[in-house]
Amino acid sequence: MYRRGRKPGFNEIACPNRTCPQYGIKGQGNVTGNGTYDTKNGKVRKYICHTCGRVFCSRSNTAFYNLRTDEDKILMVLKLVLRGMSLRSISRIMGVKVDSINRWLSRAAEHSTEVNRVLLKDLAVSKVELDELWTFVNKKEYREWRSLRTMGHGFG
Numbered sequence: 231m232y233r234r235g236r237k238p239g240f241n242e243i244a245c246p247n248r249t250c251p252q253y254g255i256k257g258q259g260n261v262t263g264n265g266t267y268d269t270k271n272g273k274v275r276k277y278i279c280h281t282c283g284r285v286f287c288s289r290s291n292t293a294f295y296n297l298r299t300d301e302d303k304i305l306m307v308l309k310l311v312l313r314g315m316s317l318r319s320i321s322r323i324m325g326v327k328v329d330s331i332n333r334w335l336s337r338a339a340e341h342s343t344e345v346n347r348v349l350l351k352d353l354a355v356s357k358v359e360l361d362e363l364w365t366f367v368n369k370k371e372y373r374e375w376r377s378l379r380t381m382g383h384g385f386g
Contacts, residue, residue: 240261240262240263240277241256241257241259242256242257243256243261243277243288244256244261245260245261245279245281245282245284245286246284246286246290246291247279247282247284247286249282250279250281250282250284251281251282252279252281252282258281260279260280260281261277261278261279261280262277262278262280263275263276263277264276264277264278264285267287269298270298270299270300271300271301271302274287274288274289275287275288276288291344292341293334293337293338293340293341297334297337299326299330299334303324303326304334306324307320307324307326307331307334308334308335308338310323310324311331311335317331317332
């Protein structure tokens with residue numbers, strides 16, 4: 231008969247339970263796979279933390295957690311919003327309700343706030359330095375835009 235072999239390691243997965251002593255710490259060996267389940271987007275992996283006993287899935291702590299709409303459709307709607315399209319136009323084109331778009335936007339905003347909090351917690355930058363950086367970036371983008379514009383047809 232066949233042998234199952236070694237179980238795959240889940241060293242890149244951390245426990246999402248804030249009360250767990252190993253919350254957010256990867257590579258501790260406390261998280262193992264606990265099966266999968268099917269969704270419209272494909273299979274979603276389930277995990278279990280052996281320290282606190284919490285069962286969670288690969289979508290936990292993401293903007294897509296517990297949503298039934300296709301992830302690609304949500305991402306497309308968010309991209310259209312970023313491009314400046316009106317919510318009603320997006321609603322008509324994508325075939326979703328405006329309320330759904332508003333809900334996805336708030337989820338994405340909450341998630342991005344959390345990501346910023348985690349990524350920028352050890353960043354020691356003063357407001358003056360940040361302002362100078364944005365001024366530099368804006369000037370650089372303007373220079374690139376102007377050079378592209380002057381190189382186009384009708385100039386020279």
